[in-house]
Amino acid sequence: MTRIPKHIGIIPDGNRRWALGQGLAKEDGYDHGISPGLELFYICRDLGVEELTFYGFTVDNTKRPSAQRVAFSKACVRAVECLSRENARLLVLGNTGSPMFPRELLPYTTRQTFGTGGMKVNFLVNYSFQWDLGFRNGVFGPVMGSADVSRVDLIIRWGGRRRLSGFLPVQSVYADIYVIDDYWPDFTAAHVHEAISWYSRQDITLGG
Numbered sequence: 356m357t358r359i360p361k362h363i364g365i366i367p368d369g370n371r372r373w374a375l376g377q378g379l380a381k382e383d384g385y386d387h388g389i390s391p392g393l394e395l396f397y398i399c400r401d402l403g404v405e406e407l408t409f410y411g412f413t414v415d416n417t418k419r420p421s422a423q424r425v426a427f428s429k430a431c432v433r434a435v436e437c438l439s440r441e442n443a444r445l446l447v448l449g450n451t452g453s454p455m456f457p458r459e460l461l462p463y464t465t466r467q468t469f470g471t472g473g474m475k476v477n478f479l480v481n482y483s484f485q486w487d488l489g490f491r492n493g494v495f496g497p498v499m500g501s502a503d504v505s506r507v508d509l510i511i512r513w514g515g516r517r518r519l520s521g522f523l524p525v526q527s528v529y530a531d532i533y534v535i536d537d538y539w540p541d542f543t544a545a546h547v548h549e550a551i552s553w554y555s556r557q558d559i560t561l562g563g
Contacts, residue, residue: 357551357552357555358554358555358559359402359403359404359551360404360508360509360551360554361404361405361406361505361508362404362405362406362407362408362505362506362507362508362509362526363399363404363406363407363408363507363508363509363510363511364408364410364507364509364510364511364522364523364526364527364530365392365395365407365408365409365410365510365511366410366510366511366512366513366514366519366520366522367388367391367392367409367410367513367514367539367542368512368513368514368515368516368520368538368539369384369513369514369515369537369538369539369540369541370384370385370387370388370427370538370539370540371384371423372384372514372538373387373538373539373540373541374387376538380422381423382420382422382423382425382426382427383426384540385423385426385427385429385430386426386430386433387540388430388434388539388540389430389433389434389437391539391540391542392409392434392437392438393434393437393438394542394544395407395542395547396438396441396443396474396476398544398547398548399474399547400442400473400474402551404474405474405475406474406475406476406477406504406505407474407475407476407477408476408477408478408479408504408507408523409434409476409477409478409479410479410482410520410522411427411431411434411449411478411479411480411481411482412427412428412431412479412480412481412482413479413481413482413483413520413521414449414450414453414455414481414482414483414485414486415483415521417453417455417481424455428455428457429457431457431460431478431480432457432459432460434478435447435460435463435478435480436459438469438476438478439463439467439469440469441469441470441473442469442470442471442472442473442474443468443469443470443472443473443474443475443476444466444467444468444469444472444473444474444475444476445463445466445467445468445469445476445478446463446464446465446466446467446475446476446477446478446503446504447460447463447464447477447478447480448464448477448478448479448480448482448487448500448501448504449479449480449481449482449486450481450482450483450486451464451481453481455481456480456481457480457481460478460480463478466503475505477501477504479522479523482521483521484521484524486500487499487500487501487523487524487525488500488524488525499525501523501525501526504523504526505526506526506528506529506530507523507526507527507530508530508531508554508559509530509531509532509533509550509551509554510522510527510530510531510532510533511533511535511546511547511550512532512533512534512535513535513537513538513539513542513546514535514536514537514538514539515534515535515536516534517532517534519532529561529562531554531557531559533550533553533554535550
């Protein structure tokens with residue numbers, strides 16, 4: 356039988372490379388990642404996944420050219436607004452004290468229940484592990500910004516890169532990582548089913 360992970364982390368990488376492959380500007384790739392995110396939400400909901408975390412953009416990503424910053428910020432806003440029309444318990448996490456944090460997402464920085472509730476959905480926006488762990492002047496803070504996020508069982512990363520890129524370092528400490536070489540805008544349902552099938556075959560001991 357397939358073992359369904361309780362919490363899946365999503366790193367939707369490859370938007371810019373996909374855009375270039377289509378003859379588009381790099382910033383044009385982000386809009387094409389919104390529909391895959393919604394489709395993935397439906398698949399995970401129907402499979403009984405309890406929690407889903409999307410990597411929107413990081414503090415480091417904001418060093419990119421302004422056209423890209425504007426594009427991925429708008430894409431994150433649209434994605435969260437789409438999810439707010441579903442049965443979900445939404446939370447946006449990130450450094451709200453920075454001007455790079457989209458003001459439209461401030462109402463979602465406390466968990467909001469939409470529809471009849473259901474799956475917990477977390478969206479990391481202008482996120483960094485330093486912000487999450489309250490790292491200031493060489494000292495970690497007493498409370499994590501992501502304290503309401505549970506341990507991640509499976510991380511699925513699109514785009515072929517084999518790294519976490521700072522994704523929820525505390526919750527991901529025992530996560531299994533499945534890498535898909537296809538770019539995020541080329542998402543298919545088979546990607547998720549194959550990842551979960553792979554996860555089911557792993558020996559989950561949590562160090563025991």
